[in-house]
Amino acid sequence: xxSTLPARxxxxxGIQPSGAVHIGNDLGAIRNYVALQDRFESIYCIVDFxxxxxxxxxxxxxxxxxxxxxxxxxxxxxxxxxxxFVQSHRPEVTELMWLFTTVTPVGWLQRTPTYKEKRANQxxxxxxGLLTYPVLQAADIVLxxxxxVPVGKDQxxxxxxxxxxxxxxxxxxxxxxxxxxAVYTEAPVVLGTDGVKKMSKSVGNTIPVxxxxxxxxxxxxxxxxxxxxxRRTDPGHPxxxxxxxxxxxxxxxxxxxxxxxxxxxxxxVDTKKLLAERLLRHYAPARERYAExxxxxxTLDAILEEGADRLKPIVDATMAEVxxxxxxx
Ligand code: AMP
Ligand code: TRP
Numbered sequence: 001x002x003s004t005l006p007a008r009x010x011x012x013x014g015i016q017p018s019g020a021v022h023i024g025n026d027l028g029a030i031r032n033y034v035a036l037q038d039r040f041e042s043i044y045c046i047v048d049f050x051x052x053x054x055x056x057x058x059x060x061x062x063x064x065x066x067x068x069x070x071x072x073x074x075x076x077x078x079x080x081x082x083x084x085f086v087q088s089h090r091p092e093v094t095e096l097m098w099l100f101t102t103v104t105p106v107g108w109l110q111r112t113p114t115y116k117e118k119r120a121n122q123x124x125x126x127x128x129g130l131l132t133y134p135v136l137q138a139a140d141i142v143l144x145x146x147x148x149v150p151v152g153k154d155q156x157x158x159x160x161x162x163x164x165x166x167x168x169x170x171x172x173x174x175x176x177x178x179x180x181x182a183v184y185t186e187a188p189v190v191l192g193t194d195g196v197k198k199m200s201k202s203v204g205n206t207i208p209v210x211x212x213x214x215x216x217x218x219x220x221x222x223x224x225x226x227x228x229x230x231r232r233t234d235p236g237h238p239x240x241x242x243x244x245x246x247x248x249x250x251x252x253x254x255x256x257x258x259x260x261x262x263x264x265x266x267x268x269v270d271t272k273k274l275l276a277e278r279l280l281r282h283y284a285p286a287r288e289r290y291a292e293x294x295x296x297x298x299t300l301d302a303i304l305e306e307g308a309d310r311l312k313p314i315v316d317a318t319m320a321e322v323x324x325x326x327x328x329x
Pocket of ligand 1: 026030
């Protein structure tokens with residue numbers, strides 16, 4: 001999917017520091033962050049400004065920002081091959097966001113699916129940030145003139161809006177920004193433990209990557225499997241079973257596992273136990289690195305500071321160009 005993109009393109013993605021990283025984040029997005037850091041000039045951002053639209057606890061914010069940095073580094077981001085930073089450490093993005101709000105019709109924002117969802121689920125805290133959220137996201141990406149954006153499929157509407165905002169700006173002030181393009185993994189939508197809804201922190205159906213082992217085992221053993229398979233001796237339907245689907249990403253022999261289910265040679269409990277073992281084995285090195293990184297908060301902070309410093313020349317150049325084009329300097 002990325003083969004048609006120019007090799008010199010810049011890659012950017014953002015992730016909220018809003019709690020424990022789950023396998024949906026990894027399979028849907030973070031695996032691509034890691035893969036793309038060698039193909040493009042890659043910039044990854046922990047978007048604390050965005051998280052403020054739903055987290056209002058300063059201590060939690062600080063802690064989760066560090067946890068997210070440790071998680072991304074543990075899963076394979078390498079500060080020597082990409083830039084990792086915290087959104088608020090390069091606050092110029094809020095200026096660009098403001099400028100973008102002036103080319104963005106309110107109707108576009110009111111129609112955004114995530115905004116409508118928040119309006120339904122968070123009615124007591126329907127802050128303005130929730131409405132403007134996609135404008136800040138557009139600014140995030142194009143402040144660095146990035147055009148490659150690895151995300152999960154749930155971000156498709158946001159990315160489309162980013163493209164529209166860029167087009168609106170370019171058509172009013174002249175060609176300035178490339179249109180960002182979403183890049184998906186082999187698992188653009190990972191379902192949760194209920195086997196029905198998208199895996200998501202807000203639904204509470206996640207399999208966390210860095211939780212204690214027994215919690216991960218318990219979570220997997222509690223997963224909903226093939227609802228058509230009532231008795232152990234009934235044949236299974238791997239294409240309908242999220243546990244079977246997840247096996248694709250944690251071993252090469254998943255077709256054999258599926259065959260075991262189809263012929264009722266294996267039961268759902270066996271398949272879940274095996275998934276728990278494989279998943280823990282797969283993440284063991286990352287889990288070790290995570291513990292090590294969390295034990296050294298000063299090192300983490302230094303990596304994030306250095307990341308933000310490195311970006312200053314790019315940001316200054318973009319903002320000078322934009323201010324000039326808009327008649328501000
Ligand atoms: P979030 O946790 O919502 O900040 O998401 C961080 C990244 O993970 C975004 O690129 C999402 O699109 C991606 N993501 C989150 N949940 C899933 C999921 N269930 N399946 C695939 N990708 C996901
Ligand atoms: N909205 C994204 C999410 O919830 C996070 C995000 C913020 C982002 N800025 C971005 C993603 C820029 C990609 C590019 O997951």
